[in-house]
Amino acid sequence: MSTRIRIGDLLREETIILSLAAQTKEAALDELIDKLDQTGRLHSKEELKKAILAREALGSTGIGEGIAIPHAKSAAVKTPSIAFGFSREGIDFDSLDNQKAHLFFMIAATDHANQAHLETLALLSEMLMDESFRRQLMTVESAAELLRIITAKELEIRQAEEGEAGNQENEGAPTETPTGATVVAVTACPTGIAHTYMAADALKKKAEEMGITLKVETNGSSGVKNRLTPEEIEAASAVIVAADKQVEMERFVGKVVIEVPVAEGIRQPEALLNRAVKQEGKRYQGKGGQTQKAGESAEGDGSHPFAFYKHLMNGVSNMLPFVVGGGIIIALSFMFGIKAFEPNDPSFHPLAKALMDIGSGSAFALMIPVLAGFIAMSIADRPGFAPGMVGGMLAASSGSGFLGGLIAGFLAGYLVLGLKKALSKLPPSLDSLKPVLLYPLFGILLTGLVMVFVISEPLAAVNTALTGWLKNMNQGNAIILGAVLGAMMAFDMGGPFNKAAFTFGIAMIAEGNLGPHAAIMAAGMTPPLGLALATTLFKKKFTQEEKQAGKTAYLLGASFITEGAIPFAAADPTRVIPSTMLGSAVAGGLSMFFGCTLPAPHGGVFVLPVIGNAGMYIVAILTGTVVTALMVNLLKKEAVN
Structure with a gap:
C-alpha cells in the first residue's frame, strides 16, 4: 500500500467544482481545464485541450449513467491530476446512452505517467461503475465530503483486491461454475486510461451476476495486465475482444471470437456474455481475421x-x-x-x-x-x-x-x-x-x-476512350462540356477520369483553345476547397482528424491539388464524391459560360494574373465551393467521435 498513489493525491479540494456553470460539452471541458490551470497543474491549458479533444475524436468519453471522463496524456500536464465537476441539470456530452452527464472527472496524465499513476486512474474508472457510489457523489455538499466518500470507496476496493490476491497465489485456468460457462475477454482503448478498465469492470460484474466464470485482460497505458494464459484461453467457450486498437490475436486461433468496440463492453456486457456462452461468433483461423462460422455473424469477420x-x-x-x-x-x-x-x-x-x-x-x-x-x-x-x-x-x-x-x-x-x-x-x-x-x-x-x-490495361483503355469522346463533344455546348469536365475532375481525383479530362485540357491549349483547361482547373480546385469549407461550417459532420485535414485542404485546393479531397472521399465515398462532382460541374460550367481562359497547365491561385476574365473565374470557383459544402452537409451524417 505504501508504494501506491491515492486518488486523493490526484484529486484535491482545489480541483473540485461542485456546481459547473457550463451548459455545453466544450464549455464543460474549458471549465475543468481552467480549474487545473488555475491550481498550477498545467504547463499549457491550450495544449491540454487539444489532447482532450483528440481523445474525444476517437470516441466520446461520456460513458453513460450520467458520467463523463474526459482524459488525456500530454506534455502540457505538469502534475498528474484529476478535476471534478458536477452539473445538477446535466450537460449533453455525446454519451453512449444519449443521456445527459452530471458527474465529470477530467483525468490529466503527464506524457510519461508512471505505472502507479495509471493504476490509480484505472481504479477511479472501476469505482464509477458502482451505482451506489455514483448516487453518493450526486448528493455531496462540500469538496471535503466528496473526498471522504472517494477515499472510503478506494480503501474498500484495495482491501478487496489484496484479499483476493492472497487467495489466488497461483493463477491457472478459471474454475468452473455451476453454469459450466467459462469466458475470457480482452479490453483496450486508444489511450488506455479509462474505457479499458471500465469495460473490464462492467464485464466482470455482469459475469458474476450471471454465474459465468470470466477473466479479463486489460491493455492499458501501463501495459498488459492480467494476461490470459494459454490454458485459460483453451478452457474458455469463447473470447470477447472489446477494443478500439490492435491486440494480440494469434493466440485465439481456433477459438470463437466476438470483436466489438470497447464502448460496447461498457454498455452491453450482458449481451456480449450471452453471445459468448452460446458461441455466437466466428472461429478465428489466423492472421487477417479469416474466420469460420460458429454461430451468428460477428464484427470481427x-x-x-x-x-x-x-x-x-x-x-x-x-x-x-x-x-x-x-x-x-x-x-x-x-x-x-x-x-x-x-x-x-x-x-x-x-x-x-x-x-x-x-x-x-x-x-x-x-x-x-x-x-x-x-x-x-x-x-x-x-x-x-x-x-x-x-x-x-x-x-x-x-x-x-x-x-x-x-x-x-x-x-x-x-x-x-x-x-x-x-x-x-x-x-x-x-x-x-x-x-x-x-x-x-x-x-x-x-x-x-x-x-x-x-x-491497368482496361483503365488505360477507358482513359483513351474518354479523351476521344471529349474531343468530339467540344463542338457542342460549351457549358455542358465544362460541367462534364468538372464532374470528371472530381470523380476519381487523380485517377483515369481525372487524368483524361486534364490531358484533354492540355491538348486544347496546344490547339489554341484556352477555355476547357480553365474549366478543368476551376473544377480541380473545388473539391478540396468545398470540403475545407464544409469542415469549417458543418463541424459535426466530420471527425477531429478530418477537421484538421480540412485546414490544409484550403491551401491544397487553392494550389490546384485535387488530391487534397482524397482522404474525405476515401472515408465516405458514397456521399462525398457526388457532392464534389456536383460542385465541380457547377464550377466548370460557369467557367465556360463566363468565357474564362487559361494558358498555363497548372498553378491554382498562383496563375490568376494570366487567367482571362479572372474576376468571374473566382466567382465560378467560389460558387462550386459553396455548392460542394452544402451538398456535403445535406448528404453526410454526423460523425461518430
Missing part, C-alpha cells in the same frame, strides 16, 4: 461492413501525411514560378526544383503505394503489406491512380488471405518459411500479374 471500413481507414490514415506534406511542399514550389522547377524554363530556380522533387517526385509518388499497402496490411496483417505496396506502385505508374490504388490494396489483402488458407495444410516444419518467402513471393507475384494484365 473480414466481410462485415465495419471490417471493410476499418481496412479503408487504415490506408487513408497512413496516406494522409503524404497528401498533406507533399501538397504543401508542391504549393511552395509555385511561389518561384509555375515552371520554376523545370531546368530549361527561364524562371528556373534550384530550390523550386528541390521542392517539386520532394513534394511531387517523392511524397506524392508514395501516396498511392502507401494507401494500397496499409489497406492490404489491415486485411492480411504484415504479409499483405509488400504485395499491397507493389500493387499500389503499379497503379500509380500505370495511370490508374487513386481508384487503382484502392483496388490494389483490397486485391493484395484478400489474395494473401487466400494464400494463408491454401498454405495452411503445409507441414508445420515449413511455417517459418511462410512469412519470409512464400507469402511475399506469391503475394507480390499474383497481385502484380492481376494489376498488369487485368486492372
Whole structure:
C-alpha cells in the first residue's frame, strides 16, 4: 500500500467544482481545464485541450449513467491530476446512452505517467461503475465530503483486491461454475486510461451476476495486465475482444471470437456474455481475421461492413501525411514560378526544383503505394503489406491512380488471405518459411500479374476512350462540356477520369483553345476547397482528424491539388464524391459560360494574373465551393467521435 498513489493525491479540494456553470460539452471541458490551470497543474491549458479533444475524436468519453471522463496524456500536464465537476441539470456530452452527464472527472496524465499513476486512474474508472457510489457523489455538499466518500470507496476496493490476491497465489485456468460457462475477454482503448478498465469492470460484474466464470485482460497505458494464459484461453467457450486498437490475436486461433468496440463492453456486457456462452461468433483461423462460422455473424469477420471500413481507414490514415506534406511542399514550389522547377524554363530556380522533387517526385509518388499497402496490411496483417505496396506502385505508374490504388490494396489483402488458407495444410516444419518467402513471393507475384494484365490495361483503355469522346463533344455546348469536365475532375481525383479530362485540357491549349483547361482547373480546385469549407461550417459532420485535414485542404485546393479531397472521399465515398462532382460541374460550367481562359497547365491561385476574365473565374470557383459544402452537409451524417 505504501508504494501506491491515492486518488486523493490526484484529486484535491482545489480541483473540485461542485456546481459547473457550463451548459455545453466544450464549455464543460474549458471549465475543468481552467480549474487545473488555475491550481498550477498545467504547463499549457491550450495544449491540454487539444489532447482532450483528440481523445474525444476517437470516441466520446461520456460513458453513460450520467458520467463523463474526459482524459488525456500530454506534455502540457505538469502534475498528474484529476478535476471534478458536477452539473445538477446535466450537460449533453455525446454519451453512449444519449443521456445527459452530471458527474465529470477530467483525468490529466503527464506524457510519461508512471505505472502507479495509471493504476490509480484505472481504479477511479472501476469505482464509477458502482451505482451506489455514483448516487453518493450526486448528493455531496462540500469538496471535503466528496473526498471522504472517494477515499472510503478506494480503501474498500484495495482491501478487496489484496484479499483476493492472497487467495489466488497461483493463477491457472478459471474454475468452473455451476453454469459450466467459462469466458475470457480482452479490453483496450486508444489511450488506455479509462474505457479499458471500465469495460473490464462492467464485464466482470455482469459475469458474476450471471454465474459465468470470466477473466479479463486489460491493455492499458501501463501495459498488459492480467494476461490470459494459454490454458485459460483453451478452457474458455469463447473470447470477447472489446477494443478500439490492435491486440494480440494469434493466440485465439481456433477459438470463437466476438470483436466489438470497447464502448460496447461498457454498455452491453450482458449481451456480449450471452453471445459468448452460446458461441455466437466466428472461429478465428489466423492472421487477417479469416474466420469460420460458429454461430451468428460477428464484427470481427473480414466481410462485415465495419471490417471493410476499418481496412479503408487504415490506408487513408497512413496516406494522409503524404497528401498533406507533399501538397504543401508542391504549393511552395509555385511561389518561384509555375515552371520554376523545370531546368530549361527561364524562371528556373534550384530550390523550386528541390521542392517539386520532394513534394511531387517523392511524397506524392508514395501516396498511392502507401494507401494500397496499409489497406492490404489491415486485411492480411504484415504479409499483405509488400504485395499491397507493389500493387499500389503499379497503379500509380500505370495511370490508374487513386481508384487503382484502392483496388490494389483490397486485391493484395484478400489474395494473401487466400494464400494463408491454401498454405495452411503445409507441414508445420515449413511455417517459418511462410512469412519470409512464400507469402511475399506469391503475394507480390499474383497481385502484380492481376494489376498488369487485368486492372491497368482496361483503365488505360477507358482513359483513351474518354479523351476521344471529349474531343468530339467540344463542338457542342460549351457549358455542358465544362460541367462534364468538372464532374470528371472530381470523380476519381487523380485517377483515369481525372487524368483524361486534364490531358484533354492540355491538348486544347496546344490547339489554341484556352477555355476547357480553365474549366478543368476551376473544377480541380473545388473539391478540396468545398470540403475545407464544409469542415469549417458543418463541424459535426466530420471527425477531429478530418477537421484538421480540412485546414490544409484550403491551401491544397487553392494550389490546384485535387488530391487534397482524397482522404474525405476515401472515408465516405458514397456521399462525398457526388457532392464534389456536383460542385465541380457547377464550377466548370460557369467557367465556360463566363468565357474564362487559361494558358498555363497548372498553378491554382498562383496563375490568376494570366487567367482571362479572372474576376468571374473566382466567382465560378467560389460558387462550386459553396455548392460542394452544402451538398456535403445535406448528404453526410454526423460523425461518430
